[in-house]
Amino acid sequence: MISDFIIYSALLMGGIYLICWLCSRRFRATIEQPKYRFMQKLHQHDRGRNASGSGEDQSHV
Secondary structure (H helix, E strand, O other): OHHHHHHHHHHHHHHHHHHHHHHOHHHHHHHHHHHHHHHHHHHHHHHHHHHOOOOOOOOOO
């Protein structure tokens, strides 16, 4: 019985999250912001490595 409650609660919360994500651009932007922040830092790091003049092609890494 308690396991049913846990399962249905998790499904309900997941459904609410999905509906909010689909309907609200602001919510979606807030949730996806860490991904874009990480990608920006990764590009900055790559540009810094390439600017250091290591002489090696790091494009395959």
